Amino acid sequence: MAGALPAAxxxxxxxxxxxxxxxxxxxxxxPSEVEKRTLVSLEATPTQCAYRVQGVTEGENLSFGFVDGVSTPKQAEDxxxxxxxxxxxxxxxxxxxxxxxxAFAFSDTGPGALYWQLSPGAVAAMGSNLLWQLDEYVAVAKLFRPMMEVYTIPGAHTVNGRQWRTACEGYSATARCRTDIFATVIRKTPSGYVKVNGWAFNSLTYRWSDRALWTANPLGRTGSWTSAEGRRWRTDCDTATTGRGACRSYLLTTVIDFKGGKYTRADVWVFNNQVLFTT
Known part of the structure; x- marks a missing residue:
């Protein structure tokens, strides 16, 4: 397996x-602990998660957030x-x-105060007033993941058995990330088509930024257009597929497939990039 793409x-x-x-x-x-203290509700924002236990009407029973002003667990500990x-x-x-x-637990406040590196430069903190065992807290902490991790976090990722790699760079007021996937692709050679296992481009992601920055860019609004090179594009925004606060752009591309014992060619709309908005 090739190494991950470099990250800025x-x-x-x-x-x-x-x-x-x-x-x-x-x-x-x-299961025995769940019977005693079953979580029943969640209030979520892009940066916080707050859970409550059945029968408790006030106060957060389990909370997640980010530590301000630090970029590593060591800095959080200091x-x-x-x-x-x-x-x-x-x-x-x-x-x-x-x-x-x-990663560490702040022992003097009980096993519920956990601090760890959720992603490069982002330190997570999970607190609780529940009397859980420390291993329970660790198991729960592992469930929290960066939003859209495969597309926005530099490095190598394995999701549902598939291997991905992502590299990010500064782009205007945000960052642009390229995501590749290890897959079987069909390539044309002088003697015909062959199947090859290797890294293939998946998509570009423009991290969260103000929607107003994209008003003049076709990647940031619904529509279709033809580029100067004569290629056809289509962009969909705020749909069930993109979700609220995002646009996805597709490129009309000739795709080679293997069906019925032979290679075929067809022009299809292929996902190329997505723009994420803060508003």
Whole structure:
């Protein structure tokens, strides 16, 4: 397997999270514990997840967010240590290697205060007032993932058994990420067509930015057009496929397939890129 594409070091971190569902969290915990304290509701924003337990009407019982002003768990630990320097509380932490390098639990507030690197430059914090075992918290913490991880986070990813690699670079007021997938592709050779396993382009993603920045760009509004090179494009925005706050652009492309024992050619609309909006 080839290495991941290089990632620019100067792009901002992704501080957006895909909140796991209530059912996913309950499944990650021992059945006996779920019976005692069943999570029943979730309030989610792009940066926070708040869960509540059955029968409790006030207060967050399990919460997720990002730590401001830090980019590594070590910086988060140093920040906490400084906050408690002038108190009578003995500051101590418990390493959590299962959540990655530098991850830890803040022991003095119970096992529910966990800190770990969710993605490059983004440190996650999960707090709770529930009396769970530490391994329960770790299992639940692993369910939180960066939003649209395969398309927005630099590096190598494995999702549903498929291998992906992503590289990002600065682009105007946002960042543009290229995602490749390891797949079987059909290539034309002097002697005909052959199937080859290797890295193939999947799509480009323009990370979250203000919609107003895209008003003059056809990639940021619904419509169709023909490029200067004579290629036909189509863009769909805010649909069931794109979701609210996004556009997807497709390119009319000649695709080679293998059907009925022979290679075929057909012009089809192929997903090329997506633009994500903050508003």
């Amino acid at each position: 070091a100067d792009i901002p971190p992704v501080k957006r999270v895909s909140c796991p569902s209530v059912a996913e969290i309950n499944r990650a915990r021992p 920040q906490l240590r400084q906050e408690y320097a002038d108190t009578s509380i003995l500051f101590s932490t418990t390493p959590l290697p299962a959540l990655g390098a530098g």
